[in-house]
Amino acid sequence: MSSGSEAPTSGEYIQHHLQNLTFGQHADGSWGIAHGAAEAAEMGFWAFHVDTLVWSLLMGFSFFFMFRSVAKKANSGVPSRGQAMVESIVEFVDTSVKESFHGTSRLIAPLALTLFVWIFFMNLMDLIPVDVLPFAASSAGIPYQKVVPTTDVNATMGMAIAVFVLIIFYSIRAKGVKGFLGELVFNPLNPEQLGMPKVVWPFVMAFNFLLEIVSLLAKPVSLGLRLFGNMYAGELIFILIALIFTAGSGFVGAGLSSMFGDHIPAWFWLLATATVFVTLWMNMKGLLNNKKTLWFVLAELFLVGGLAFVGGQLMHFGWAVFHILIITLQAFIFMMLSIVYLSMAQTHH
């Protein structure tokens, strides 16, 4: 729907929507934008998803300037509405941190606030109808545009890995390098406490290390992939709803084509429009009751393919309403898990 002169198939449509705008080195050595998934994959690791970066930075700066403008004017008097809103978010995050993070750190609360609001903003991009920004971008000559950064695994894993780095940092700060490494190899089976002979220690430690490294690495992976999975699935459903709408109109269009051939005559549209107007006029004159009018209009809309349009809008709206819950919840979960993981990193097992 968004680009190209000929209509894409459903598969192409979905693929197009799921393709990031990738900037990297082409196979021939020149740098530029990848056209198509295959080209993007060829670019290897040293490529950048420009859309993800731009939108996430945009959202990050929105967060920063929104909160900074309030913070600059913040006073202890009667708060303005904006200040009250920002403060309620800050209060909410602060309470969550105080409840879940045991220990003192100046970093954790701002970290939690940043994660929560930033991820919420990025998720919020999902509520913009799927075709709007890609269509605008393609009109401006940009072939691909994936506007929700959190549907890009790079963005979510990037944040998760940053949290992971902090987890390790906090572990080492609380327990020292020795304590941190010791926890990796002396848990859950402590050969010393179990009174094992020295000979088997390396095996037990290797076994422990395997278990512990998995549980350690599971943290960033669960953090990043949970957010990515939820948002990706949500985005996909939006795309599918958009497809249903398109396919619906296409289906009716095909029905009409079978009646009239390739070219639907103008008199059909005039007739359809006139019928709708006549129906409404009769209702106004009291010749048709409301129920009958509704059925007539629905039938007429169905005939010209409008029903699919209305249905698509309704489904889109319904899913968007439900999605408001998801985007908030996912932002909250990411924040809470980060706090909990960082709190766990500080405690001794």
Added chain:
Amino acid sequence: MNMNATLILQMIAMLVFVWFCMKFIWPPLLKAMDERRAKIADGLAASDRAEKALQEANQEVEKQIKVARDKAGEIVDQANQRHSQILDQAKDDAIGERQRQVAAGEAEITQSANQAREELRATVASLAVLGARQILEKEVDEDTHRELLDKLIAEI
């Protein structure tokens, strides 16, 4: 879903935003909120204190009113006492005055009576002498019969 260097940039971006937040957003907001919390706590405490002060003032007022009322009662009592005192005194004075006047009147009356009696006696004596002289047809020598005469006068 290809992992690429976006990951690294996103990671850096996140750390930078967290640092921004930690540096520029969190401290002023929390400071304002804490200050407001302190203000509100102060305000509540002040209102508590004011309420207590008001109660105390009310009690004090009641006490003062009670004292004033007692005092007023006392004054009224005193006035009443004084009133009756004055009345009594006036009565006493009046009675005294009356008695004095009565006594004076009586004294005057007694004096007048005595005087009248003396005059009467003298008159009677002279009448007696005159009578006797006429009876005796000779002049009674007053000097020789003084004794007799005095006896006669005393008998009247």
